[in-house]
Amino acid sequence: MFKDVTIGQYYPADSILHKLDPRVKFLGTVIFIVSVFLVRGFAGYAFVTAVLVTLIALSKVPFRFMLKGLRAILIILCITMIFNMFLTPGEVIFQKWIFKITREGVIQAVRMGVRLAYLVIGSSIMTLTTTPNQLTDAMESLFSPLKVVHAPVHEIAMMMSIALRFIPILMEETDKIMKAQIARGADFESGGIVKRIMNMIPLLVPLFVSAFRRANDLAMAMEARCYHGGEGRTQMKPLKYSGRDIVAYILIFGFLAACIFFRITRL
Amino acid sequence: MGIIKSVKLAFDYLKYGEDESDVQKVRAIDDVTIDIEKGDFIAILGHNGSGKSTLAKHMNALLLPTEGTMWVDGIDTAKEPELWKVRQKAGMVFQNPDNQIIGSIVEEDVGFGPENMGVPTDEIWTRVEESLTKVGMIKHRDKSPNRLSGGQKQRVAIAGVVAMRPDCIVLDEPTAMLDPNGRQEVLRTVSELNEKENVTVILITHYMEEVIHADHVFVMDSGHVVMQGTPREIFSQVDRLKKLHLDVPQVTELAYELKKSGIDLPDGILTKEELVEELLRVSEKMKSKPQSKGTRSEKTSGGNKASGKARKKSNEREGTKK
Secondary structure (H helix, E strand, C coil), X not given: CHHHXXXXXXXCCCCHHHHCCXXXXXXXXXXXXXXXXXXXXXXXXXXXXXXXXXXXXXXXXXXXXXXXXXXXXXXXXXXXXXXXXXXXXXXXXXXECCEEEEHHHHHHHHHHHHHHHHHHHHHHHHHHHCCHHHHXXXXXXXXXXXXXXXXXXHHHHHHHHHHHHHHHHHHHHHHHHHHHHHHCCCCCCCCCHHHHHHHCHHHXXXXXXXXXXXXXXXXXXXXXXXXXXXXXXXXXXXXXXXXHHHHHHHHHHHHHHHHHHHHHHCC | CCCEEEEXXXXXEEEECCCCCCEEEEEEEEEEEEXXXXXXXXXXXXXXXXXXXXXXXXXXXXXCCCEEEEEECCEECCCCCCXXXXXXXXXXXXXXXXXXCCCCCHHHHHHHHHHHHCCCHHHHHHHHHHHHHHCCCHHHXXXXXXXXXXXXXXXXXXXXXXXXXXXXXXXXXXXXXXXXXXXXXXXXXXXXXXXXXXXEEEEEECCHHHCCCCCEEEEEECCEEEEEECHHHXXXXXXXXXXXXXXXXXXXXXXXXXXXXXXXXXXXXXXXXXXXXXXXXXXXXXXXCCCCCCCHHHHHHHHHHHHHHHHHHHHHHHHHHC
């Protein structure tokens, strides 16, 4: 169950999206997420869907990898949709006791569902085609103006890339601890919600202990390899824009403009 | 002065009990004086808690001595303000392969050290390619470390250190979490680096089999260096090693037991081949003794020798297979 999260799971392939500068992909993803919340009408979503499908095809990453990420937010997705369905005021199409479903509610629910799903798929495309290191390099470079106000940009980027690298390892570890505790009679599957949460304690305590130990080991390994902050550090893969990155930027801003157009014309 | 030298090195750490006030000072290593020559293959032995890891961390300036001095390539670690300069001279490989790989792709991880040292980009790439080739992992350069086996991960970690071009590599129980195949892989890589690149290797371990090819062995117990010498000198003293809760290689143990039961074998036999040779010598001697007269016995002993040679050869083949 824990292996389903795709964040931080780079899928190596030889596609145009893999080759793009990570800064382009990062900005592109942010703009994509904004756009998903910008458009409201059917035509707008059809357009966004078409773009998304094109991106998936371009990425050469099997679609099921993106769906895996979606499965992880399934519960949030359902809750959002149900709340929107029942709690949006408007023209009632179905009513039973205090529950009523409105036409506006259904539309809103579908819209929220699509937005969340697209948001996850969109960011999955970025994380699947970009190595976490490239991604943090991109963030470091994009946010480097903040260094002027003494924001620890390099440190934050480093922390993020480490966190991303350790997600799969800690997931695996969770799985292992869970099995070990089940073998000793722990029960993670029955009981009410309070009991279930209490049952998680024998899982969380060893997980935290091991995470701290790993952090300690890693810090030492980094120091042993001469890590001493961002100063005087060179990069193995410095970011350089090429021709296709500029084309990509033009396309991204074209896409944003189109979405703003859809919003204004309420299509 | 050798590449790594320490004089009267001691290190204290604080141990906290249940209470906050219950603080104990524990001496992890005490009065350690060693001198390691450049290009040597050094092994440090000792059971858990003997202070061998603490000593290793001093060689990399991860710990600084409480008393005494540690010099790495002539630099006093306690007086150097920029410790990373010491660390690039003595690289370190740790026990857990997962907890020391920083990059999410093999080549990015190998490049991490040179990046920190401020090596120019082009040079980083040559170094990465070079060191991945040296450890035999060049074909896995694009892979995620999570997809590698333990032995392969450990080789990547070694490549990461090699890319920093250190004079000396300290390996702190690098094989403790690996299966026998992975152990072989890592050891082969390390001894190749020592032979071909003339890198000083300091291998910390509690597997005795890994020690027999070392140039010099230190044995540690409760913070002190209690024995030192060549592997043969160390393993000649089976009784003493047992008192220190250390094993000896299986072959040495067998020879030792045989000797105790009256067979005339020398001390400190380290390999299977040596034992076979010695046993043959002994059996020849025993055979020739009761029938020392006449030519027939000579013939048989000659025949024995030939068959013995054949057996030795087959034994050697078995050894290489393993």
